Amino acid sequence: MPTARERILDAATTLLADKDALAISTRDICAEAQVGMPEIYRQFGDKQGLLTAVADLGFQKFLASKRANPTTDDPVADLKTAWDSHTTFALANPHLYRLMFTPAGSSKPQGISEARELLHAALGRCLNAGRLRLPIETAGHAILSANVGVCLMALSFPDPYADPSVSATLRDTVIGKATGEEEDPRLGTATLLAQQLLGTLTGQGE
Amino acid sequence: MPTARERILDAATTLLADKDALAISTRDICAEAQVGMPEIYRQFGDKQGLLTAVADLGFQKFLASKRANPTTDDPVADLKTAWDSHTTFALANPHLYRLMFTPAGSSKPQGISEARELLHAALGRCLNAGRLRLPIETAGHAILSANVGVCLMALSFPDPYADPSVSATLRDTVIGKATGEEEDPRLGTATLLAQQLLGTLTGQGE
DNA sequence: ACCCGACGTTATCGACGCTAACATGATACG
DNA sequence: CGTATCATGTTAGCGTCGATAACGTCGGGT
Numbered sequence: 001m002p003t004a005r006e007r008i009l010d011a012a013t014t015l016l017a018d019k020d021a022l023a024i025s026t027r028d029i030c031a032e033a034q035v036g037m038p039e040i041y042r043q044f045g046d047k048q049g050l051l052t053a054v055a056d057l058g059f060q061k062f063l064a065s066k067r068a069n070p071t072t073d074d075p076v077a078d079l080k081t082a083w084d085s086h087t088t089f090a091l092a093n094p095h096l097y098r099l100m101f102t103p104a105g106s107s108k109p110q111g112i113s114e115a116r117e118l119l120h121a122a123l124g125r126c127l128n129a130g131r132l133r134l135p136i137e138t139a140g141h142a143i144l145s146a147n148v149g150v151c152l153m154a155l156s157f158p159d160p161y162a163d164p165s166v167s168a169t170l171r172d173t174v175i176g177k178a179t180g181e182e183e184d185p186r187l188g189t190a191t192l193l194a195q196q197l198l199g200t201l202t203g204q205g206e
Numbered sequence: 207m208p209t210a211r212e213r214i215l216d217a218a219t220t221l222l223a224d225k226d227a228l229a230i231s232t233r234d235i236c237a238e239a240q241v242g243m244p245e246i247y248r249q250f251g252d253k254q255g256l257l258t259a260v261a262d263l264g265f266q267k268f269l270a271s272k273r274a275n276p277t278t279d280d281p282v283a284d285l286k287t288a289w290d291s292h293t294t295f296a297l298a299n300p301h302l303y304r305l306m307f308t309p310a311g312s313s314k315p316q317g318i319s320e321a322r323e324l325l326h327a328a329l330g331r332c333l334n335a336g337r338l339r340l341p342i343e344t345a346g347h348a349i350l351s352a353n354v355g356v357c358l359m360a361l362s363f364p365d366p367y368a369d370p371s372v373s374a375t376l377r378d379t380v381i382g383k384a385t386g387e388e389e390d391p392r393l394g395t396a397t398l399l400a401q402q403l404l405g406t407l408t409g410q411g412e
Numbered sequence: 413a414c415c416c417g418a419c420g421t422t423a424t425c426g427a428c429g430c431t432a433a434c435a436t437g438a439t440a441c442g
Numbered sequence: 443c444g445t446a447t448c449a450t451g452t453t454a455g456c457g458t459c460g461a462t463a464a465c466g467t468c469g470g471g472t
Contacts (some may be wrong), residue, residue: 002452020311022228026429036451038431047429101361102308105226112363134375141359141372142379150354153347156308157318169340173348173383174217174376210419233461244462253460271427 005043007033012054016095021051021104050100052107058096059111066118075125076179080139082122083147083171090151098155101148119144123178131179135160139178187188211249213239215355218260222301232376252396257305258313264302265317268295271326281331282385286311288328289353289377296357297368304361325350329384345384352380 002010011033026047031035043129044050069081090097100109118142126132134140150170153161175181208216215378217238232253236243250256256306275287307317325346332338338345356376361365 014457022310025427027427030305036453037429039450040217041430042450098308102358103230108363124274125348137366138371138375141367141369142376145359145367145372146352146380148357148375149351149353152308152358153351153354157314161347161351163347166351169344170348170352170380173380174352177379177383194287231458233458242422243460245419246422247461248419 001145002093004033004035004039006043008035008040008043008050009054009057012050013057013096016054016099017093018095020095026050036198048105048107052094052103053110055100055103055107055109056111058093062086063111063118064102065089066115071125075122075129076131076181078174079122079126079179080145080171081174082119083143083167083175084125084146087151087154088101091154094155097151105125116140116144128178129198131181132179143174146170184193210239210241210245214241214246214249214256215260215263218256219263219302222260222305223299226301227305229238232256234301234354254298254311254313258309258315260302261306261309261313261315262317264299264306265315265320268292268306269320269324271295272321277331280336281328281335282381285332285349285378285385288325289373289381292353293357293360293373297360300361303357307358310337322346322350333384339386349380352376384398 008029012024015032026037026040029050030040035053038114040047040050061171066082066085069078069085072078100111103109121137123132123136127136134142136159149171150161150167154166155162175195215237217235219240223235232243232246235256236246246256247314250259260280269352272288272291275284275291278284295403309315310370326342328336329342329345333342353376356367356373360372
């Protein structure tokens with residue numbers, strides 16, 4: 001038999017899979033966890049504390065699934081993989097995700113800063129590979145904000161914002177801007193033209 | 207004396223300026239609006255209905271402030287103005303904004319689709335000016351999702367996501383991608399080089 | 413005159429978050 | 443071995459919440 005704290009967290013997480021965080025009562029949690037009501041308050045202070053703990057547990061799962069993604073030799077592709085795993089997690093755990101990223105009152109799970117650090121590490125790899133043209137912090141804030149925005153809009157207004165192409169478009173746009181992967185099509189034209197002219201000038205002919 | 211419905215909506219909106227939507231009790235609203243409790247349920251069905259009505263009223267204010275922005279001859283600049291007014295509104299009305307863009311349960315204020323249409327109209331103006339290189343829907347969904355993401359992150363995690371540069375960076379990135387305003391810095395270089403070479407070739411000398 | 417819809421008043425219900433008071437069990441230490 | 447200690451369980455209760463019932467008032471329109 002797991003400890004009471006674990007049973008409570010487990011029960012809350014289980015109930016959160018179905019209902020909204022507000023629709024879960026402490027009595028339901030106690031019944032599911034087979035503990036008395038005061039146990040919640042001994043362990044977590046109040047309901048908000050419990051929910052914050054659940055959110056932090058969610059971040060553990062969230063970050064674990066990100067760390068599970070192998071680091072390849074293409075750090076930019078890794079960024080996109082991380083974005084997609086983020087979006088997948090959100091859609092698979094809607095209530096938990098909203099608890100994590102739109103906390104009520106002044107709860108503030110600390111897992112968010114771990115997510116931030118993980119993202120910055122991935123951006124650091126891009127920088128080392130010479131594939132980052134924005135400051136790490138700027139890029140990280142922009143990427144995470146955009147990713148969270150896509151997910152929350154998809155959860156709140158599935159029609160029409162749950163379309164996967166919304167996530168993909170924003171992913172490529174924001175990551176492209178940060179890494180410079182994305183080229184203006186005119187760049188190719190101009191470069192080619194310049195090269196041709198240069199070739200002509202230096203007598204290599206066409 | 208305004209009608210009871212107006213007084214209730216007004217009272218709820220007033221209270222929402224200070225407290226979170228969940229921290230507001232129907233009794234507080236009734237006291238502020240000088241009505242009896244049953245009046246809320248006669249008018250709005252339940253508390254959620256009232257909050258949804260408040261959210262829709264918030265959308266009216268939100269959209270009115272956007273429509274107040276004059277349409278200039280630069281539709282891309284108009285897009286950026288709209289983004290900034292969106293962000294400003296969110297930071298000025300945090301609780302109302304969260305009620306509007308992260309509704310609980312299955313409330314879904316319909317103002318969101320009006321906002322979508324307004325944005326699509328602005329994008330249509332870009333298209334007519336030949337300054338849109340993404341489908342209107344794709345661009346609209348990406349812009350609104352990113353904007354909402356920036357605002358919600360700033361509200362939930364002001365440290366460090368409330369930094370105005372986050373909003374500005376994402377704004378220029380996403381709108382730049384949609385309109386093609388944003389140039390790769392190498393484009394200017396390549397173009398200039400090509401022009402110089404061309405000038406040399408055609409004998410105009412330096 | 414009549415009714416009917418809009419609004420107000422009072423009282424009440426069950427569920428909720430939370431707490432007090434106390435009982436139990438296992439473990440650590442003298 | 444005895445006992446103090448701490449984690450956990452049990453019961454009962456407080457005050458507040460969202461929501462409803464029952465009833466009363468007033469004004470306007472056919």
